[in-house]
Each structure stands twice: as C-alpha cells, then as structure tokens.
Amino acid sequence: MDERTNLINELIVDIYNDIMKIEGEAFRTGQFKDVSITEVHTIEAIGMFELKSMSEVARTLRITVGTLTVATNNLVKKGYAQRYRSESDRRVVKLGLTKKGRLIFRMHSKFHAELVKSMTQILTDDEIDILEKALSSLNVFLKNKYFSEKSE
Amino acid sequence: MDERTNLINELIVDIYNDIMKIEGEAFRTGQFKDVSITEVHTIEAIGMFELKSMSEVARTLRITVGTLTVATNNLVKKGYAQRYRSESDRRVVKLGLTKKGRLIFRMHSKFHAELVKSMTQILTDDEIDILEKALSSLNVFLKNKYFSEKSE
DNA sequence: CTTAAATACTTTGATAATCAAAGTATATAT
DNA sequence: ATATATACTTTGATTATCAAAGTATTTAAG
Numbered sequence: 013m014d015e016r017t018n019l020i021n022e023l024i025v026d027i028y029n030d031i032m033k034i035e036g037e038a039f040r041t042g043q044f045k046d047v048s049i050t051e052v053h054t055i056e057a058i059g060m061f062e063l064k065s066m067s068e069v070a071r072t073l074r075i076t077v078g079t080l081t082v083a084t085n086n087l088v089k090k091g092y093a094q095r096y097r098s099e100s101d102r103r104v105v106k107l108g109l110t111k112k113g114r115l116i117f118r119m120h121s122k123f124h125a126e127l128v129k130s131m132t133q134i135l136t137d138d139e140i141d142i143l144e145k146a147l148s149s150l151n152v153f154l155k156n157k158y159f160s161e162k163s164e
Numbered sequence: 165m166d167e168r169t170n171l172i173n174e175l176i177v178d179i180y181n182d183i184m185k186i187e188g189e190a191f192r193t194g195q196f197k198d199v200s201i202t203e204v205h206t207i208e209a210i211g212m213f214e215l216k217s218m219s220e221v222a223r224t225l226r227i228t229v230g231t232l233t234v235a236t237n238n239l240v241k242k243g244y245a246q247r248y249r250s251e252s253d254r255r256v257v258k259l260g261l262t263k264k265g266r267l268i269f270r271m272h273s274k275f276h277a278e279l280v281k282s283m284t285q286i287l288t289d290d291e292i293d294i295l296e297k298a299l300s301s302l303n304v305f306l307k308n309k310y311f312s313e314k315s316e
Numbered sequence: 317c318t319t320a321a322a323t324a325c326t327t328t329g330a331t332a333a334t335c336a337a338a339g340t341a342t343a344t345a346t
Numbered sequence: 347a348t349a350t351a352t353a354c355t356t357t358g359a360t361t362a363t364c365a366a367a368g369t370a371t372t373t374a375a376g
Binding site: 217218230232233234253256257 | 353354355356357
Binding site: 048076079086102103104 | 363366
C-alpha cells in the first residue's frame with residue numbers, strides 16, 4: 013500500500029469512527045434523549061413519504077425482520093413510528109413515521125447535508141463530479157462483494 | 165438539499181451500511197469465526213508495531229476504558245492479544261498483538277486497501293488528490309464538531 | 317374445496333458491545 | 347505522610363443483534 017492509498021485509508025477509518033460517535037451523541041445529549049443512533053437509522057429507512065413494509069425496511073438496513081420487530085416495538089412505544097396492516101395482504105405490516113418521527117428524520121437529514129456540504133464547499137463543480145464518481149465506484153465494488161458472497 | 169448533494173448523501177449512507185455488513189460477515193464466515201467486527205477494529209487500533217496503553221486504544225476507538233477491558237479480556241482469551249505491564253509506571257497496561265492477532269490485522273488491512281483501490285483505480289492522479297482533499301475536509305469538519313461539543 | 321407449502325411477521329432465548337459508577341493499585345503533590 | 351489524581355478492572359444494566367420456533371395469512375396442488 014503506497015503512502016497516498018494509506019492516507020486515504022486512514023481518513024476513511026477516522027471518518028467512520030467519528031461519524032459513529034457524533035451521530036450517537038447528537039441525539040443522546042439533545043432534545044431527543046430517548047432515541048439511539050440505531051433507532052435514528054431505522055427512522056431514516058422508514059422514510060418520510062410512502063409506507064414501507066417490515067421486509068423492505070429490514071432489507072434496507074441489512075438486519076433480520078426479527079430484529080426489526082423488536083426495534084419497531086420500541087419506536088411505536090416511544091411514539092416515533094406507527095404500524096398499519098396492509099389491506100391487500102393482511103400478513104404485511106406497513107410502517108410509517110409519526111409527526112415526532114418525521115422531526116427526527118429532518119434533523120438527521122440536516123446532519124447528513126452538513127457532512128456533504130463540508131466536503132463539497134471546498135470543491136468546484138467539476139471536482140464534485142469526481143468525488144461522486146469515486147463514491148459510486150466504491151458503492152458498486154461493495155455491492156458486488158456483498159452479493160457475490162451471498163451468491164445472489 | 166439539491167439533487168447532487170442528495171445523491172452523494174445516499175451514496176455515503178449506502179456505503180456505510182454495506183461496509184458494516186461486509187466487514188462483519190467476512191470474518192464470521194471465514195477462517196476466523198470467533199472474531200467479531202468490533203474485535204477486528206480493536207485489533208486494528210492496537211496495531212502491528214509499538215505496544216499501546218489501554219487509554220490510547222480506548223481513545224482511538226472512542227470507547228470507555230471499561231468497555232476496552234472487557235474486549236481485551238476476550239481477545240486475550242482467544243489468543244489475539246497480550247497484556248504487558250509497563251515497567252516505568254506500573255498502573256499502565258500495554259497491549260500488543262500475538263502472531264494470530266497480526267494475521268487478522270493484515271487481513272483487515274487488505275480489505276481496506278481493496279476499498280481504496282476500488283475508488284482510486286478509476287481516477288487519475290489529479291483526481292485522487294481531489295478525493296483526498298474532500299475526505300480531509302470532511303475529517304476536519306467532524307473533528308471540529310466532535311471536539312466543540314465536548315468543549316475540549 | 318381441502319390440504320400443503322410458502323410467506324410475512326412476532327416471540328423467545330442467547331450473545332456481544334456498550335456505559336456509568338464503584339472498586340483497586342500505583343503515582344504525584346502538598 | 348497523607349491526600350489527590352491516574353490507570354485500569356469489575357459490576358450491573360441496557361441495547362442491538364441473530365437463529366429458531368411460533369402464528370396468521372396467502373398461494374399452490376390435488
């Protein structure tokens with residue numbers, strides 16, 4: 013691994029650790045002390061707009077549906093999310109956010125927007141394209157890795 | 165949030181989730197079934213070269229020393245790490261990797277090198293500089309955010 | 317139509333990672 | 347010599363996670 017690769021690698025590791033910690037603390041110390049970072053990510057995966065089924069949300073988060081059931085129980089209890097039965101297929105549970113849940117969603121979006129802005133504000137438009145290209149390429153690489161392992 | 169910001173944001177979230185899952189499974193399904201991704205990160209933080217104190221490793225990982233004590237107990241039990249007493253200050257515990265621990269370290273480094281390579285191989289040298297600039301800027305932003313919250 | 321198989325979710329029991337607070341041993345300062 | 351600070355460990359509680367078993371509903375097969 014050459015020096016430059018190494019530097020980029022160290023940046024990624026450091027950024028990864030920092031994001032984990034900052035996200036966790038932002039909520040624990042703020043207005044919404046009762047919501048963990050994992051719960052915020054679940055709220056993010058449920059989304060603001062259409063209702064999503066348990067299976068869909070679990071797939072997005074790459075967790076089992078059983079884990080999501082437990083998480084959903086807590087989110088419902090705390091008043092961030094709601095369960096709905098699908099009319100067309102009564103086995104299916106649809107999830108949606110409450111007003112309080114949508115507030116968390118917006119706060120978290122803002123944090124993410126800040127992250128992106130901190131990177132892009134020092135770059136020109138052309139440079140932003142390059143950043144996007146690099147991230148896309150990483151994403152494709154990871155998807156191949158993930159799905160080839162699971163032979164899907 | 166404009167469309168471009170949004171796309172970069174979605175890429176980051178998706179990459180983040182994928183890395184978490186892939187890292188976890190790479191070890192769980194491979195040769196070293198008894199080591200979790202958190203343990204791999206601890207091994208990474210201990211490092212290949214000089215010994216590191218408990219406090220140093222905990223600070224790198226942004227976890228409490230108590231949590232690290234528990235983690236270290238397990239790593240020692242499984243034969244990945246070793247505890248040493250500092251001669252100069254007998255309160256201090258130094259951590260180092262065993263042969264088996266260093267093997268994990270190298271495997272994990274390889275995974276990270278692949279990540280970086282997947283991004284950089286489609287970029288020119290100048291473009292890699294831009295990527296590095298963007299990541300550095302994000303890193304600085306996160307550090308400011310982290311340390312200003314803790315008022316250090 | 318009835319039954320079997322598949323699907324969508326929930327429940328349960330076990331394990332890992334985490335923190336805060338209390339405890340132990342050693343070092344430093346008064 | 348004693349008090350305070352530091353470095354670590356232990357303990358008790360909480361959260362996130364999975365696999366496996368269980369429930370309800372739908373789809374397929376006979």
